[in-house]
Amino acid sequence: MAMTAAQIESFIRAAFPDAEIEIKDLAGDGNHYEAHVRSSAFAGKSRVQQHQMVYAALEGRMGGELHALALHTAPKP
């Protein structure tokens, strides 16, 4: 049960309204994505915490219907 890039983006957008989000379908198979997310919500958080926040936004889909999402997060100045 693959997810589309637009679905992934909308979950992330709902949790981080101010975010700059860029999602790439790496293999063109709807299964391996790369996401760059920059949000002010990440300020002062560790990398692990930033990624945990994105995983939380995906509501359990990561590691399930979303097999591979290479994640790059950074605070937005």
Added chain:
Amino acid sequence: MTMPAFERIQKEIGENDVVLYMKGTPQFPQCGFSATVTKILTHLGVPFKGVNVLEDLELRQGIKDFSNWPTIPQLYVKGEFVGGCDIVREMFESGELKTLLVDKGLAA
């Protein structure tokens, strides 16, 4: 809720300086992400204990609940969760991973 898996994990990351929960073994990783982290640790010359979660379903779920992290691999240094493949790769490329290991006395 008691979780026997949690106790095992706590013991493993307490007794070993560097532990990688992975799919497959350091000799034969069975997933590209686990292979990447194995390569980075090997490149840095850091001895580590690889734990194959594919051999143990309870552990495979337990490690995800333990760290609140949905994917494998997961790297622990001195009992602390460092990150998954993306974070380890980023920290390797920026030199932070080496600094962390040197600071902990695990790499030269």
